[in-house]
Amino acid sequence: MNPGKRRGILIGGALLVVVVLVAAFFVLNSGGSTPEAATGATTVESPGALDPNSAITEYLQDFSGNNPDAAGRLTDDNAAAAVALRATRNTLNPASVTAKLTALQPAPAGAKQADGTFSVSWTLKPGQVWTYDVPFQLVQGGGKWLVHWAPSLLHPKLEAGQRLVISTAVQDTVAVADRDGKPLVVSGSGGLRPVDGNPAPLLRSALLAQVTAAAGGGFAVERVDAGGKSVERLFGKVSDAGAKPLVTSLSxxxxxxxxxxxxxxxxxxxxxxxxxxxxxxxxxxxxxxxxxxxxxxxxxxxxxxxxxxxxxxxxxxxxxxxxxxxxxxxxxxxxxxxxxxxxxxxxxxxxxxxxxxxxxxxxxxxxxxxxxxxxxxxxxxxxxxxxxxxxxxxxxxxxxxxxxxxxxxxxxxxxxxxxxxxxxxxxxxxxxxxxxxxxxxxxxxxxxxxxxxxxxxxxxxxxxxxxxxxxxxxxxxxxxxxxxxxxxxxxxxxxxxxxxxxxxxxxxxxxxxxxxxxxxxxxxxxxxxxxxxxxxxxxxx
Known part of the structure; x- marks a missing residue:
């Protein structure tokens, strides 16, 4: 075991002991008043914000800044939100993203829900800026306000099981070829995808991102179902002929x-x-x-x-x-x-x-x-x-x-x-x-x-x-x-x-x-x- 791992285990063990002792302290004292020594104990705060405006503002900042984990923690479905936000960002590969709050309905005293709208602008490549409005809902739980997670937060038409993809051609065409001309990535109505077998999984992001960056006349964002079938083109246009494939060094x-x-x-x-x-x-x-x-x-x-x-x-x-x-x-x-x-x-x-x-x-x-x-x-x-x-x-x-x-x-x-x-x-x-x-x-x-x-x-x-x-x-x-x-x-x-x-x-x-x-x-x-x-x-x- 290398020294760094050993130190990590020792530190982790020490923290575990502290957690156990603190837990035991509160269990032993649960029947009476809180002892004076315990009043200074720290607790882990639940995720969310204290008010609706802070909840949506902080979420939009993390979304724009490409911090999917932080944005996910401001929703009521942390894991699903973080995965979807990260995957969408990697797929669209934008030069920048701007999300701004456009409307927030006042929440009456005691309300557990608030509604509003924000706008999103994706700068996908020079001259390709995709802007649209997104309705959202905030919910209160545990004294904190959270953004209610749904796929529609990525686009108002996106439904459960669907995702956004980049497409450059109407029919399946070769988007990336190996050095011998054999296809590695194809583009079509279902967006960009590796050929069957996904032969270079470690390089998938690099290959897809380069196609997005180099796309010419054919460039569109589509929503597809769980099987990759196109449901609707949301932005841009595709080429009938398809662009000339990029050539990678891979064999x-x-x-x-x-x-x-x-x-x-x-x-x-x-x-x-x-x-x-x-x-x-x-x-x-x-x-x-x-x-x-x-x-x-x-x-x-x-x-x-x-x-x-x-x-x-x-x-x-x-x-x-x-x-x-x-x-x-x-x-x-x-x-x-x-x-x-x-x-x-x-x-x-x-x-x-x-x-x-x-x-x-x-x-x-x-x-x-x-x-x-x-x-x-x-x-x-x-x-x-x-x-x-x-x-x-x-x-x-x-x-x-x-x-x-x-x-x-x-x-x-x-x-x-x-x-x-x-x-x-x-x-x-x-x-x-x-x-x-x-x-x-x-x-x-x-x-x-x-x-x-x-x-x-x-x-x-x-x-x-x-x-x-x-x-x-x-x-x-x-x-x-x-x-x-x-x-x-x-x-x-x-x-x-x-x-x-x-x-x-x-x-x-x-x-x-x-x-x-x-x-x-x-x-x-x-x-x-x-x-x-x-x-x-x-x-x-």
Whole structure:
């Protein structure tokens, strides 16, 4: 268990004790007058506002400001309201929303209900402002005023089971195609929707939002029933012919293979694949155990021995070594003040390629100690781990590698166990850089450019030539042999311990041909399953 989780449990436990003691206090004293000490006790206020005007004003502020949870708490059906408000906002993807109170009937003394009207203006895109009035009702409960929740608060014609959608064409047309022209998202009378099978669930919001932003002459808001059938067009118009589809970098074949590979693993698994020539993001996949948040794109983890790719770049470029340079690989070694161990093996006198293929921590800890304090950071910079990009529709984090703060940390950084962090996307970019020998700009769209916030320059070709030899040896004779049946694969395994050291994240970073990839398995405690997931992904491609 990592320290942060342990602290959270301890704090949570302490709060639970306080709640139990307070509850017991009131139970024991329920028969008499309230003791003086209890008069200062705090209580949790019920949701709502003290008067009708405050209730609707605060609701409209939260609605306009895209705070669905806060707005939901001001209604008499918190959960349903928050879900519907969030879903509608994500679907319509407005540039802004303005909601203003236009009328509120005075509530007589003792009244439990009040009525009124507010207006809503959705700025959906330049020149597309949708404005309408919404009747509402306020109800009183527990001394507080709440907005009565109903779908009609989103639009007066919206009924139970219905929702709002964006549509750009009368008939079903392809709105988003993969890099080979295969449909990923279609648009029609039922609005935008993924093709059957929803092949890229993590990217669904990004794909739909880009269609909304790019829609031309065909752009309408419709209300549809529970089955997605159009009931009525409420705003705008659609095109008879349909707009030219947007082209994404994804490969439907690669995406399906990636999803099948992670779904076949019982624990939390994520996989990212990229074209080493163009930077096209070919696939982004997570299984159910990994959750719905796109951690594959922005979750940072210690990379373990997969970071030895960067350490090798530094050793070749800065220390003048090559794949055949002699090195020592003892089973246990004291390096500086750190005791470093291998996973139950020692090689003795060997060469750099063999130490890399077998993942010798003692070798790479010693190599790291011989580098300048910023030596590993320079290598990580050249592999893109500290680069930064704005990819339309995506929130991404590649990694975080800083100069070591101490010699001990420098030793640990050498095998990815210090403060080094990387995401699956970052690991993929690192592998793509080694494969291509050039700086890679990852992209999700062929129609919309990625913004380079912070770029990078790759290592020299002679350096990468040595690293490729070592990465190939991992699969032919080292820790990645399970991928040997998937073709000419180059890679590096990693097992990164965290917390108290009893748990570890499994990695396999590599490439085959023009496809670079990274597999990250949370809490797998071994890199072997990550190699198997990668092989499962590569074989059908």
């Amino acid at each position: 439907l074949a690669a995406q399906n293979a990636a999803q099948a590979a992670v779904d076949g693993y019982r624990g939390s698994a994520m996989l990212v694949a990229m074209d080493t020539g163009s930077g096209d993001i070919l696939a982004v996949a997570q299984n159910a155990a990994a959750g719905n948040s796109p951690k594959a794109l922005n979750g940072l983890y210690e990379p373990g021995s997969s970071f030895k790719i960067a350490t090798s770049v530094a050793a070749v470029q800065q220390s003048g070594l090559n794949a055949t340079s002699p090195v020592d690989c003892p089973g246990v070694a004291t390096i500086g003040t750190r005791t470093v161990k291998n996973e139950g093996f020692e090689l003795g006198a060997t060469n750099l390629q063999t130490a890399f293929a077998r993942s010798c921590n003692t070798t790479f800890g010693q190599l790291a100690l011989g580098l300048p304090a910023d030596g590993l950071k320079k290598a990580a910079d050249e592999l893109g781990l500290n680069a930064d990009y704005e990819i339309p529709g995506l929130k991404t984090e590649l990694g975080k590698v800083e100069p070591a703060a101490s010699k001990d940390e420098q030793v640990e950084d050498g095998f990815g166990q210090g403060r080094i962090q990387a995401s699956a996307l970052g690991g993929t970019l690192m592998a793509a850089t080694v494969a291509s020998g050039k700086a890679i700009t990852p992209r999700l769209w062929h129609d919309v450019d990625t913004k380079v916030v912070k770029g990078y320059s790759p290592p020299p070709a002679s350096v990468l030539g040595e690293v490729r030899k070592m990465m190939r040896a991992v699969v032919t004779s080292g820790t990645g042999r399970a991928a040997a049946g998937a073709g000419t694969v180059f890679g590096k395994t990693g097992t990164a311990q965290f917390g108290d050291g009893k748990q570890a994240t499994g990695w396999f970073v590599g490439y085959r041909g023009s496809v670079a990839f990274a597999v990250v398995l949370e809490d797998s405690n071994d890199s072997g399953p990550a190699v198997q997931v990668a092989a499962t992904f590569l074989k059908p491609l």
